[in-house]
Amino acid sequence: MMIQRRTRTLAVACLLAATATLAASGCSKSEGSDNASADSSQGAQAAKSPETSSGSGCSLQTYGSPKLDLKDAVVGFSQSEKEANPFRIAETQSIKDEAKKVGVKKLLTTNAQSQLSKQISDIQDMLSQGAQFLIVAPLNSDGLEPALKAAAAKKVPVLTIDRKLNSTACKDYVAFLGSDFVEQGKRAADAMIKTTSGKGKVAILLGASGNNVTTDRTKGFVDQLKAKAPGLEIVAQQTGEFARDKGQQVMEQLIQSKPDITAVYAENDEMGLGAVTALKAAGKKPGKDVKIVSVDGTRNAVQALVNGEYNAVIESNPRFGPLAFATAQKFYGGEEIPENVIISDRAYDETNAKASLGGAF
Structure with a gap:
């Protein structure tokens, strides 16, 4: 068993190294890197590394959730901060646009207005309304435990975006999607x-x-x-x-x-x-x-x-919609989702x- 584990670890390391090499040569292809390439044509500087992944994988089986077709699903999105901030406006719109594109049966959206207690109750309310999959932009890295426990009790998977939680991946949440x-x-x-x-x-x-x-x-x-x-x-x-x-x-x-x-x-x-x-x-x-x-x-x-x-x-990059729903589809398709999925960022001068x-x- 120990030999198998070491072999698997080495294989993962080699795969990540190969991916990094391809990215450096411009041969990798992902939603995030496609965006970077398109924006580079407008003069923006692409990030040093495009969308990458790290950490151990989480699958539908290991997370313990039932299989789900997003087109028959109720998905909840919990926004953390007031949408006076352009980042939050773009982030929420991206989730809404992609949910529509994917054909999600129903998208529930809430805004915690920068209040942790409200974000907790928002998530609990969406679960009460039948949310079967959650995308959460956490207000803080700590404090969402009551909401995570409520989701776990109903076996509802949680993807976090743009801020990490000080919790355990593939137990309290599936994965983190965001920038480095x-x-x-x-x-x-x-x-x-x-x-x-x-x-x-x-x-x-x-x-x-x-x-x-x-x-x-x-x-x-x-x-x-x-x-x-x-x-x-x-x-x-x-x-x-x-x-x-x-x-x-x-x-x-x-x-x-x-x-x-x-x-x-x-x-x-x-x-x-x-x-x-x-x-x-x-x-x-x-x-x-x-x-x-x-x-x-x-x-x-x-x-x-x-x-x-x-x-x-x-x-x-606030445009998490395509990456979030692509990750959800892979998860429900039986693929392992890395603990951290890093989206690409540009630079301006x-x-x-x-x-x-x-x-x-």
Whole structure:
């Protein structure tokens, strides 16, 4: 048994290595990489690695759920945050569009309005309404246990998107679909190094606490600066809660307390755009006096790049609909689903922003 297990592990490792090699050569094909290729034709920079998978597999049999045809199914989608954020608007619309395309019998949608207790009750309500498969965009990495237990009691599979849960894959949920957030932080750091020539004082506008997106985007950025640009000093880290108004408030405070800041890394575009407003009000030129790099890829941020008020944007792809329903179909078709399915992300800077504006969300 031990020999078989080691052999299987080696085979999986070899398969992943082969996949990575094909991706590097441009020979791999997936929904995510197709999008990246299409967007590259508009001038956007593709991610360093296209859609990939990692972690042990989860099948219908091991998860213990009955087989289901999505065309006869009731599917529930739980959105976590208010849809004033372009990322959330694009994400929800993508789920709705793909559900219609696939021919899902009925799609239930809820919005937790950034309240964990509401997200829990939303999921429980969808289960009461007969949801047979759930797609969940978690508000936080912790706290959804009551909802997950309710789904498990009814043997309803759960796919999580865009934020990871601190729970057990193939037990509490099937798999995580999302970006490599550490890699996003590293790519943001590389963009910051390029636009600042590796020198200056950086403030980080942190995302909301309690989720892996903030933790990973911070780690990737900080570690990359330490390794590649010791001349870029991080002088402040303060949460802007992924909100534009909060990002503006924090930037206003930092302008007073740290007037020598020369660069800002915002862990989403909304906070970065809030920083732009604060800097302009203080008589500073964003994009010039203070360099700005953020993560998301919203049209407003890419437009700020076109306007010269921004320096780089690393996309966090919100278009999960095709990947989520393709993963569900594979799951119900008997295939093993990896613990982590990583979607591809683009990047924007002054060289491609104008040509790529139409591809932003």
